[in-house]
Amino acid sequence: MPHHTEDIRLLEELDKKHFLHPTSSIQQQQDEGPAFIFKEGRGIYLEDVKGNIVIDGMSSLWNVNVGHGREELGEVAKAQMTKLAYTSSFATFSNEPAIRLSAKLAELAPGDLCATFFTSGGSEANDTAYKLARHYWILKGEPERKKIISRTKSYHGVSMGATSATGLKPFRDFTSSLAPDFFHVDHHDPVALRDLIEAEGPETIAAFITEPVQGAGGVHIAQANYFKEVKAICDMYGILFITDEVITGFGRTGKWFGIEHNGITPDMMCFAKGVTSGYAQLGGVMLSKELHDDFKKLSTGPLLHGYTYSGHAMACAVALKNIELIEKENLVENAKLKGGGLVEGLHWLQENKKMVSKVRGLGLMAAIELSDENLKKVQIPISSSIVNEAAKRGLICRSVTFDGQDTIVLAPPLIIKKEEIEKVVLLLHDAIDVVERKK
Structure with a gap:
C-alpha cells in the first residue's frame, strides 16, 4: 500500500532539510526533493512510498547481487546480532564468522590469495591497500617506494x-588538496605505464x-592481452599489482572475480559490495601468500x-550466507549467460537506434x-535524459558523462x-524513443 500523501510530503521535506x-x-534535491523514497525490494524490483515499482537495473550501486528481500540474509543477521553482533578484532581478538569468512575467501579467490584484512567498504579497502603496499616496502627496506599508479577512467x-x-578528474577536482604520490596512466596502454615507471623511477x-x-x-573492458602485459611490466620492475574488485567481485562478470578472465593472480585484491549483496557493510583486502609471509x-x-x-x-555472517546463496543458485554462471543476453539485446538497440554507437559488456x-552530435549540443547530456525517461517507465539505469563520454550503464x-x-x-528502447521524438 502506498503511503498517505501527507506522509510522503513530510518525508520529502525532511529529506530536503x-x-x-x-x-x-544539492540544488536538485532542494528544488525537487528525492527522486524515489524506496520502502521495499523484491528480487530485481524496488517499490517506493508512492507505489511505483521499478527494475533495479544497477543492483543499486552494483552490489545487490542476490537481489532484494532475501529473508535468509535477514535471518542470519538477526541470529548473529542476537548472539554476538560485534566485538573488536584489534589485539588479535577474533570471532567465528570473521575466521570462517576469511577461510572461505581464500578458497574462492584466484591463485594464492590467502589472508584478508577486513574493512567496512570499498573506499576503505582501497585506502588499506595503498597503506599496506607502502608499509610493505618500508619493511623490505625500500621506503622510497611510495608512489601509486592507477588508470584514467x-x-x-x-x-x-x-x-x-x-x-x-571531476572527483579529484571536488577537493582542493589531494594525497601526494598518486599518478594516472592511459587506461588501455601498457606502453604508457612502462614509460611512466621509467620516467618516475621504478625504485x-x-x-x-x-x-x-x-x-x-x-x-570499459581492456583488450585481450592488456592485463598480462601490465602484470609482466609490474613483475619486471618489482611493483605490486593490486586489483580493485569492489564492483567486479562475487560473480558480476560471470566469474567469481573479474581478473580471472585474464588468468592473473594479483599481489593484493580489494573487495566489497557483492560480498554481502549490500545487506551489511563489509569490504576487505586479500594478500598473496608471498606478501602475507613477508609481513609475518x-x-x-x-x-x-x-x-x-x-x-x-554480523556482517561476516551475512557475507557467508550471501556467498552460499551465490553458490547454491549458480549465480556466477547465470551472470555469464544472462549477461550475454543483455549485450545481445543492447546490440539490437544499436541496430535500431542511430544514437547508440557502441555496446560493451562482460x-x-x-x-x-x-x-548523436546534435543531441550532445543540448545542456543536459542525452544519456541523463534517457535515464530520466527510463526511470519514469520503470527502469533504473545510470548515466556516465565523465571525460567527454555520453554513456548509459546497466548492472542488474x-x-x-x-x-x-x-x-x-x-x-530502454522506449526511453530512447521519447528522447528522439523531442529532438
Whole structure:
C-alpha cells in the first residue's frame, strides 16, 4: 500500500532539510526533493512510498547481487546480532564468522590469495591497500617506494587516498588538496605505464592498481592481452599489482572475480559490495601468500592500521550466507549467460537506434555509448535524459558523462531472468524513443 500523501510530503521535506545525499545535486534535491523514497525490494524490483515499482537495473550501486528481500540474509543477521553482533578484532581478538569468512575467501579467490584484512567498504579497502603496499616496502627496506599508479577512467572510491587514485578528474577536482604520490596512466596502454615507471623511477613505485573492468567510469573492458602485459611490466620492475574488485567481485562478470578472465593472480585484491549483496557493510583486502609471509617474517610491532568494524561479526555472517546463496543458485554462471543476453539485446538497440554507437559488456555489467552530435549540443547530456525517461517507465539505469563520454550503464542483480532482461531492453528502447521524438 502506498503511503498517505501527507506522509510522503513530510518525508520529502525532511529529506530536503536533513539528508545530504552522496554524489547528488544539492540544488536538485532542494528544488525537487528525492527522486524515489524506496520502502521495499523484491528480487530485481524496488517499490517506493508512492507505489511505483521499478527494475533495479544497477543492483543499486552494483552490489545487490542476490537481489532484494532475501529473508535468509535477514535471518542470519538477526541470529548473529542476537548472539554476538560485534566485538573488536584489534589485539588479535577474533570471532567465528570473521575466521570462517576469511577461510572461505581464500578458497574462492584466484591463485594464492590467502589472508584478508577486513574493512567496512570499498573506499576503505582501497585506502588499506595503498597503506599496506607502502608499509610493505618500508619493511623490505625500500621506503622510497611510495608512489601509486592507477588508470584514467578508473574509480576507486571517495576517501582521501581512493579519491587521489581515481582517474576521473571531476572527483579529484571536488577537493582542493589531494594525497601526494598518486599518478594516472592511459587506461588501455601498457606502453604508457612502462614509460611512466621509467620516467618516475621504478625504485619509487610501490604499486599499480586497476579495476578488471572499469565500472563507474563507463564499463570499459581492456583488450585481450592488456592485463598480462601490465602484470609482466609490474613483475619486471618489482611493483605490486593490486586489483580493485569492489564492483567486479562475487560473480558480476560471470566469474567469481573479474581478473580471472585474464588468468592473473594479483599481489593484493580489494573487495566489497557483492560480498554481502549490500545487506551489511563489509569490504576487505586479500594478500598473496608471498606478501602475507613477508609481513609475518618482517614485522616487529603491531600493524598500526584498522577500523572499528574490521571483521564485524554480523556482517561476516551475512557475507557467508550471501556467498552460499551465490553458490547454491549458480549465480556466477547465470551472470555469464544472462549477461550475454543483455549485450545481445543492447546490440539490437544499436541496430535500431542511430544514437547508440557502441555496446560493451562482460557478465552483468554493460554499457551503451551515445553518438548523436546534435543531441550532445543540448545542456543536459542525452544519456541523463534517457535515464530520466527510463526511470519514469520503470527502469533504473545510470548515466556516465565523465571525460567527454555520453554513456548509459546497466548492472542488474545476478538473479535476473531471460524475460526480465528483455523487459530491461524494451524499457530502454522506449526511453530512447521519447528522447528522439523531442529532438
